Amino acid sequence: MGRRKSSAASGFAALCALCVVSLALFTVYVKEGDCSSQGECGPLHTVQLGAAEVLQPVRGVVGALFSPIRETADRVGDAFDNSEEERLRAELRDTEALAAQTSRLQQENERLRGLLGGQRAVYEYGPLARVVAPVGDQFSERIVIDVGTEDGIQDDQPVVVGENTLVGRTTNVSRHTAQVMLITDRMFAAGVRIVPPAEFDPASSEVSPAVTAEDVPFGQGMLKTSLEGYFGVDYVDLSLRAEEGDYVVTSGRAAGRDLLEPPGLYVGTVESATSQDIEQFKKIVVDPAMNPDDLEDVRVIVGWAGKGS
């Protein structure tokens, strides 16, 4: 009896003490350096980075095991989902319309190429990185890739699939791994422009001078997942152009300052653009070009022409 009472009392004392320790750990974690700049990695973040390094092989094996299961689930889902077929038909119609413009655009591109000159986005890529596994909780959209500081990767560098389709941004970079905060993560934000299809070539990142010049009439704002849960562009003024089907590309600069992403990275297309007179900004929903489930190999952009100039 006495022993039980003593155990309960010591248990309660430990509970109180460990509650305080937990709160202290949370405070230290939030306040300490998050490894985004050299030499400022706090001890708790370092512990998580070390654990990520250790777990990488396990995550790789689990990822390989889950890959066929996910593919099968996608196929089964597609078989019962008519909306996918309708989406593909709509995509085909769009593609045919775009193809009709191709010859005209080719000629126009030749002319614009000369005008663009130094404005053409030229990216310096890091080594090809394999997507190891998704990580995080229900609030975050993140993946782990198998490149790290030893491959020249740092925090806050843009990650693309293909040549220029924006996937996300590096974070929590360790020696051999890095997390990628996907563009659909609630924490992700980037400056973007909304460009009519005729003014942007997703394959080459080339944008018309009218878009890269100052005082453009095209919509520009901040790409992020809103509190309501939709992926879109915020703070697009009602007077600016933004229509369904327009391309969303990174702007690279805002208010005369360089942003984390270079200009011209392809984000997706405008799914809907609505506005009400009582609101100051348009509500723009974006259909992202990347699909997190399809990501296998990505590249980190470690530098680009005009960075820091």
Place this chain on the structure above:
Amino acid sequence: MVEQPSVVRASIIVAVAALLEAVLGPYLTFGYVSPKFALIGIVFAVSPLRDLQAVLLGFFGGILLDSLSSGLFGVGALAGLAAGALSSRVSAVRRKGTERVLLSQVVAVSVAFFGLLGWTARNLAGYGGPPLAEYAVAGILPDALLNAVLAYLVGGWLLKIVNVKSHAWESR
């Protein structure tokens, strides 16, 4: 023959559960709902242990989860601590044969607490999050129910692992 709880086995269960959650969790996340292996492991593994052991194991299980995942450090520790303490108190009042049901309810409460704590921590840290009402209905509630069902299904097996059968003269 009497049943004696094994602290070593309980620790291994908590460690494996935390590892499973960190590695498998992202694949099994549907919206706001995901299996909370670590909390289930903590609740069932520490239930036969003494109060102090339960609280300590819950806390360190939470720390392990925080280290292996990329979430906010301290949230898992506090949730693990609460799960351990609750489980230990419930085990003091349980009746033989109802452990699984009671502990599944503890899992539901712990998961709800973990969800609420995670939401609060994200907002305190300035990371933002969904509106509380939406998250409570679409996240916390189904998450707690799903994990309670999962806990009920695997709980009996976990209790069997933690409790070691020994002869009466061995336990003295």
